[in-house]
Amino acid sequence: MTSEFTFELLARDGLARRGEISMPRGAIRTPAFMPVGTAGTVKAMYLEQVRDLGSDIILGNVYHLMLRPGAERVARLGGLHEFARWPWPILTDSGGFQVMSLASLRKLTEKGVTFRSHIDGSAYELTPERSIEIQGLLDSDIQMQLDECIRLPAERSEIERAMEMSLRWAERSAVAFGSQPGKAMFGIVQGGDQPDLRVRSAEHLAAMNLKGYSIGGLAVGEPQSVMLAMLGETLPALPVEKPRYLMGVGTPDDILKSVALGVDMFDCVMPTRAGRHGLAFTRHGRINLKNACHAEDSRPLDETSECPATRDYSRAYLHHLVRCDEALGGMLLTWNNLAYYQSLMAGIREAISAGRFADFAAETTEGWQKGEALRKAA
Known part of the structure; x- marks a missing residue:
């Protein structure tokens, strides 16, 4: 542990990187998969189980927590770590994606976004400053700037408008965040499927000298090939010595291929959501129970x-x-899925250190393919 936020690169294998983020609440081994605890819980799991599986950090979400139970209430109850009984690092998403995807009657302006709750229709305003304020009330360790995330495909003019807005919001978020010892604010690269816009966004954020950088607006409807192409354009424009976080991604295959390009951090609801719907991730591929x-x-x-x-x-x-829709089924399969994801990340880190990441990725993919072939033949 350390009193400051630091990131150290420990090994490289091609573009793949193994590192460690150190923070007052603990260390985060990278590449890392961060289970999504949207409303202060990883669905269908005890947080003690999540930790025992190897998770160094979990996520919380501004949008959901500002609606229920309210950021001010969480603060009065000691912050999200105390509230959820998770004393290790927490990253909070700014709420921007959820506002765009879940809320109704949205109105976007330079100031921020006003919207009505998907729960009861009550009105809220979320600005870059308010998002950072909420994340401070939650007492999260890694905080995200408010950005505008749009689904693909989209017109270039709309992608560019949202990207430029997100850059202006990044600057306001950084001012609101200020200097918080031991914590970090990450900027979010936008630019859709336009390589030059991605690079422009990344270069602007890099010049801000933030503690870390996220790549947003991917895995929102585009093919994997487009996502990987955008990563290939974006990552070289980001500082080598800072952590890179690919938001909302993804499948085990997405993770392997993104690590190969230099991504350090991932999050996705897929392992927990799939578990609740009867799908298991294993070293033999996906198994639909x-x-x-x-x-x-x-x-x-x-x-x-x-x-x-x-x-x-x-x-x-x-x-x-x-088949009986028993809650235990979703609990066991979620447990399995998160265990597999953390096992995959541990294998990735070990392989990078050993200089055999490409072999590990090939062997892992071959295991999935063989399992799928056997199930189809049965």
């Missing part, structure tokens, strides 16, 4: 796993729970 072929399959998802949900429960039992 809704399928009837598992009804009498006594094998576990993976007998070599250290996770009890993966090793100790039969596919037949998991199939039964999913």
Whole structure:
């Protein structure tokens, strides 16, 4: 632990990087996958389980927490770490993406965005300054600037307008954040699927000398090839010595390919959401427990796993729970999925240090493909 926010690169293998972020509340080993705890909880999991699986950091979200229970209330109750009983680092998303995707009757201006809650229709205003204020009330360790995230495909003029707005909001967010020892504010690169806009955004943010940089506005409807192309353009424009966070990504395959380009941090609701809907991620690929072929399959998802949900429960039992819509089914599969994601990240970090990341990625992908082929043949 340290009294300041620092990032150290420990190993490189091609463009892939292994590093460590140090903060007062703990260290974050990178590449890192950050489970999404949108409303102060990782759905269907005890946070003690999340920690035991190897998670160094989780996420909270401004939009959801400002609506319920309210940032001021969380502050009165000791902050999000105390409230949720998670004493390690927390990153908070600014709320911008959720405002654009969930809220109704939005009105966007230079000042910020006004919107009505998707819960009860009550009116709110979110500005760059208010987003940082809320994140301060939550007492998060890594805070995000407010940005405007638009879905792809979109017209270039609209992408450029949103990117320029996000840069102006980054500057206001940085002023509002000020100097907070031991904490960090990350800027967010926007620019859609336009390489020159991505580079312009990245260069502007890099000149601000922030503690870290996020790549936003990807995995919002574009093909993986476009996402990877935009990363290939963006990452070289960001400082080598600062952490790079790809927001909202993704599948295990997305993670492998993005690490290969130099990404350090990831988050996604996919492992938890998929678990609640009967889908397991394993070293043998994805397994849909809704399928009837598992009804009498006594094998576990993976007998070599250290996770009890993966090793100790039969596919037949998991199939039964999913088909009966039992809460335990979603809990066990979420446990399995987060265990697999953290196991994947540990393998990635080890492979980078050993100088064999490309081999590890190929072997991992081959394992998924073989598992998928066997299931199709059965």
